[in-house]
Amino acid sequence: MAIAEQPAAPSALARPLTTRLARLVPLSAEETAALEAMQATRRPVARSADIVRAGRNYDGVFVLIEGAAMRYRVLRDGRRQVLNIALPGDLVGFPSCFFDAALFSITALTEAAVSWVPFHHLFALFRQHPRLAAILFCTFSYEAAMYAERLIDVGRRSARERVAHFLLELLTRLQAIGQAGERSFRMPLTQELIGDALGLSVPHVNRTLRRLREEELVTVDGQNVAITDIDGLTAVADFETGYLSRFRIGELLV
Amino acid sequence: MAIAEQPAAPSALARPLTTRLARLVPLSAEETAALEAMQATRRPVARSADIVRAGRNYDGVFVLIEGAAMRYRVLRDGRRQVLNIALPGDLVGFPSCFFDAALFSITALTEAAVSWVPFHHLFALFRQHPRLAAILFCTFSYEAAMYAERLIDVGRRSARERVAHFLLELLTRLQAIGQAGERSFRMPLTQELIGDALGLSVPHVNRTLRRLREEELVTVDGQNVAITDIDGLTAVADFETGYLSRFRIGELLV
DNA sequence: CGATTTCTTGATAGGGATCAAGGTCTGTGG
DNA sequence: CCACAGACCTTGATCCCTATCAAGAAATCG
Numbered sequence: 001m002a003i004a005e006q007p008a009a010p011s012a013l014a015r016p017l018t019t020r021l022a023r024l025v026p027l028s029a030e031e032t033a034a035l036e037a038m039q040a041t042r043r044p045v046a047r048s049a050d051i052v053r054a055g056r057n058y059d060g061v062f063v064l065i066e067g068a069a070m071r072y073r074v075l076r077d078g079r080r081q082v083l084n085i086a087l088p089g090d091l092v093g094f095p096s097c098f099f100d101a102a103l104f105s106i107t108a109l110t111e112a113a114v115s116w117v118p119f120h121h122l123f124a125l126f127r128q129h130p131r132l133a134a135i136l137f138c139t140f141s142y143e144a145a146m147y148a149e150r151l152i153d154v155g156r157r158s159a160r161e162r163v164a165h166f167l168l169e170l171l172t173r174l175q176a177i178g179q180a181g182e183r184s185f186r187m188p189l190t191q192e193l194i195g196d197a198l199g200l201s202v203p204h205v206n207r208t209l210r211r212l213r214e215e216e217l218v219t220v221d222g223q224n225v226a227i228t229d230i231d232g233l234t235a236v237a238d239f240e241t242g243y244l245s246r247f248r249i250g251e252l253l254v
Numbered sequence: 255m256a257i258a259e260q261p262a263a264p265s266a267l268a269r270p271l272t273t274r275l276a277r278l279v280p281l282s283a284e285e286t287a288a289l290e291a292m293q294a295t296r297r298p299v300a301r302s303a304d305i306v307r308a309g310r311n312y313d314g315v316f317v318l319i320e321g322a323a324m325r326y327r328v329l330r331d332g333r334r335q336v337l338n339i340a341l342p343g344d345l346v347g348f349p350s351c352f353f354d355a356a357l358f359s360i361t362a363l364t365e366a367a368v369s370w371v372p373f374h375h376l377f378a379l380f381r382q383h384p385r386l387a388a389i390l391f392c393t394f395s396y397e398a399a400m401y402a403e404r405l406i407d408v409g410r411r412s413a414r415e416r417v418a419h420f421l422l423e424l425l426t427r428l429q430a431i432g433q434a435g436e437r438s439f440r441m442p443l444t445q446e447l448i449g450d451a452l453g454l455s456v457p458h459v460n461r462t463l464r465r466l467r468e469e470e471l472v473t474v475d476g477q478n479v480a481i482t483d484i485d486g487l488t489a490v491a492d493f494e495t496g497y498l499s500r501f502r503i504g505e506l507l508v
Numbered sequence: 509c510g511a512t513t514t515c516t517t518g519a520t521a522g523g524g525a526t527c528a529a530g531g532t533c534t535g536t537g538g
Numbered sequence: 539c540c541a542c543a544g545a546c547c548t549t550g551a552t553c554c555c556t557a558t559c560a561a562g563a564a565a566t567c568g
Contacts, residue, residue, distance in 0.1 A: 083406075127384040140394055144349040155335045196410075199409030202547085203525080207524095
């Protein structure tokens with residue numbers, strides 16, 4: 001497990017957590033510095049390598065710096081549920097790492113890089129920068145809202161609605177970190193994983209995507225996904241436009 | 255909306271949040287006092303009255319003091335998904351209240367009482383008691399783990415497994431706050447709501463419960479639920495015994 | 509004690525799983 | 539540069555779990 005860690009290159013892309021939070025609230029120089037410190041180390045992770053392995057014990061969390069990752073659980077008989085997709089700037093290892101034995105595994109979906117943040121460091125940050133603590137706290141609202149939405153997907157929406165919703169959510173999230181165009185993005189998941197995220201079988205994901213394609217709502221070419229008719233797809237998905245952006249942290253923290 | 259608020263009676267039951275956190279980590283006198291202050295006001299809520307209404311704007315959250323509540327979303331066509339069940343000591347209004355317009359509604363399932371905690375108060379607490387902030391932070395791990403489990407339920411488990419898992423989770427949570435016996439508890443939900451929580455129809459919840467009864471795994475008498483065969487039901491549910499209790503906060507905060 | 513709720517059970521239908529098999533793409537080694 | 543293996547995608551046929559529709563029983567409540 002001894003893996004080389006090099007100091008990070010001091011570019012904007014190299015500190016996605018800072019970028020993400022700064023977009024929500026103006027940060028002081030000290031706060032920025034504290035966040036940078038959290039992203040100072042860099043550990044490369046190969047595609048489909050585990051970042052966190054269920055059952056192990058961790059003394060900290062990770063910040064995903066680049067690439068994508070998924071948190072999931074495999075049941076005894078092999079069924080798998082993907083719980084969420086982490087993108088650059090996300091804290092991964094939450095909540096897994098807060099338990100004696102990590103509850104879930106986290107695996108890189110692409111070549112990726114993470115920063116290691118030991119708990120004592122995280123909690124020191126809470127002590128020294130309570131405002132950052134509050135911001136991080138609020139950030140979890142955002143994440144919790146996505147879980148809720150996924151739960152609604154899987155519990156009460158049809159396959160068609162689920163897939164539509166999933167595509168729009170990914171588009172929105174990728175746009176927020178500058179990794180998607182106006183209407184298109186690169187899908188980091190295979191159809192198998194989409195199925196495991198949405199509680200569907202592979203053939204059914206495939207058929208559902210085909211149907212959406214035939215209705216000219218989306219275009220799929222390899223990993224490239226383009227939403228041909230955003231309004232149409234939004235209607236199908238019952239997607240709350242921008243539910244992910246209607247945040248009030250700024251107002252709350254003044 | 256102007257509702258009388260009286261000072262709380264100074265009993266142990268009256269401050270379930272304090273009790274819950276104190277069980278995780280020893281609290282200092284100041285920390286205890288700060289928590290008490292969060293639970294100082296009391297607002298009664300009638301059964302099936304809304305505590306938070308989707309679409310409105312709130313400047314704080316609530317602590318559920320007594321009773322039970324649910325967070326849910328209703329889709330345009332009437333389908334409903336129950337997102338979680340709040341029990342005494344839980345913060346309700348998270349994440350709903352952090353958005354401009356609350357994302358979800360929260361309704362009392364029983365006669366209930368809540369305390370109002372304005373954001374400025376919550377964030378002042380973060381400033382003055384960073385350790386409490388860290389504890390609350392960790393507490394959300396616990397909640398996040400339950401969401402994940404619910405997602406696995408709905409995405410990848412059969413109706414039988416879902417219901418079994420749900421019963422065991424409720425038992426565990428109610429025991430943790432001293433509101434359940436060794437193997438029995440009072441179910442705060444109707445079968446309709448169980449269905450809406452687990453993504454099942456009412457008739458199917460009913461049939462599934464009947465089957466579990468016939469197999470002598472559970473006993474149901476009105477609202478009283480008893481788990482006749484805990485090991486059996488645990489096997490059916492693939493329930494990680496005590497996944498809700500294997501927490502490490504104590505160790506982390508020293 | 510009448511009126512809602514809530515629970516229960518049956519009959520039918522459909523959405524999506526499962527099983528199966530072929531096609532395509534990508535990378536790798538000869 | 540080609541052949542091959544493995545991963546991934548695609549499509550079809552069949553089946554089953556669970557939804558839906560329907561209607562009556564029980565319980566709860568004003």
